[in-house]
Amino acid sequence: MTIDQSTNDMPTASTLISSALQERDRQMLQDIAHRLLAHGSLLRSRSSEKALYDWAVEHLPWLEEWAVLLGLKIILQRDDRLLMAVPLVPSMTRRLRRDETLVALALWYDFDVQVREEGAHEVYITVRDFNESFRSKFPSITPLSASRFKEILRGFARFNLIETDWTDDFSDSVIQVLPTLRFAIPFPDIEEWLKVANQFQEETEEPLTAESLQGEDVEAEEEPAAQEDSSEEEE
Numbered sequence: 001m002t003i004d005q006s007t008n009d010m011p012t013a014s015t016l017i018s019s020a021l022q023e024r025d026r027q028m029l030q031d032i033a034h035r036l037l038a039h040g041s042l043l044r045s046r047s048s049e050k051a052l053y054d055w056a057v058e059h060l061p062w063l064e065e066w067a068v069l070l071g072l073k074i075i076l077q078r079d080d081r082l083l084m085a086v087p088l089v090p091s092m093t094r095r096l097r098r099d100e101t102l103v104a105l106a107l108w109y110d111f112d113v114q115v116r117e118e119g120a121h122e123v124y125i126t127v128r129d130f131n132e133s134f135r136s137k138f139p140s141i142t143p144l145s146a147s148r149f150k151e152i153l154r155g156f157a158r159f160n161l162i163e164t165d166w167t168d169d170f171s172d173s174v175i176q177v178l179p180t181l182r183f184a185i186p187f188p189d190i191e192e193w194l195k196v197a198n199q200f201q202e203e204t205e206e207p208l209t210a211e212s213l214q215g216e217d218v219e220a221e222e223e224p225a226a227q228e229d230s231s232e233e234e235e
Contacts, residue, residue, distance in 0.1 A: 028055045033066060036085040041160040041180045044081035056083055080179040099144055103152050105197055106134045107162065108185055111177040112193075128171040137197065146170050159184070 032052050035042060044053040056063050057076065067074045071089035076082075087093045096104065107125075110133055114120040125133070131143055144152070153175065156162045161181045165174040187193045 025055075025059070028052065029059070029062060029066065032056050032063065036072075036083075039158065039160045040086075040184075041082055041084040043160065043178070043180075053081065053083060075183060077179065082179060084180055084183055086183055099148065100152050100155070102134075102138060102141065103144070103149070104156070104161075104181070104185055105193065106130065106137055107156075107175070107177050108181055108187065109133075109137065109190075109193060109197075111179075111181055112187075112190065123177040125175050125177065126171065127173045127175065130175060131171075 028051075032042065032055070035049070035052060042049045042053045042056060044050050057078075060074070060076065064074050067085055071087060071092055072085040073088050075084045075086055077084075107130075110125055110130070111123045114123045127149070134143060150170065153162065153164055157164055159180075160178060161184055162178055163176040165176075167173045187196070
């Protein structure tokens with residue numbers, strides 16, 4: 001008895017990646033895929049990512065085909081010169097801890113204000129200013145310890161949500177909030193932000209409002225980040 005193997009031999013034309021694809025293109029696609037899976041985005045402003053970004057934009061259909069198979073959506077923001085891979089399935093998302101969520105909310109608000117109201121193209125904030133801003137937004141919540149806050153910032157930097165410039169005095173360190181943060185926590189407007197932020201205001205008599213956030217800043221302690229971490233429990 002002979003076995004017909006014709007059904008077992010998959011034609012070359014039906015393979016996902018064409019055998020005609022040049023080796024350089026294969027390598028670029030692989031490098032971009034690794035970068036997006038590890039960090040979530042490409043930023044053309046970085047010299048190490050410029051070539052990858054340009055190739056990805058030129059061959060966007062290939063990248064989008066790869067992303068669909070993994071449950072990702074490719075977002076290209078030409079004005080910001082960034083490309084992101086946003087998860088569409090729960091198994092590929094990361095659940096933030098409570099303190100990480102609070103930091104992300106505070107950074108999102110400061111970014112939104114500077115871009116939408118002040119017309120900023122790049123958003124920078126010192127750790128000292130962030131602590132003061134954080135207290136004005138969440139007065140009932142104990143500020144994070146310096147070590148925990150630095151750990152959170154490093155995690156956000158790893159996923160290309162921010163960039164940091166560390167100084168000897170941690171309070172003088174500078175946080176650059178990147179546009180990618182808008183897609184990591186995509187609030188359509190400030191009202192939606194307030195709904196989420198107020199969930200953390202259990203001990204505050206008055207809920208946050210857009211008007212209260214535009215009032216005078218709450219006077220912060222000189223080193224608020226030096227206090228003990230309040231909680232690392234998950235939401």
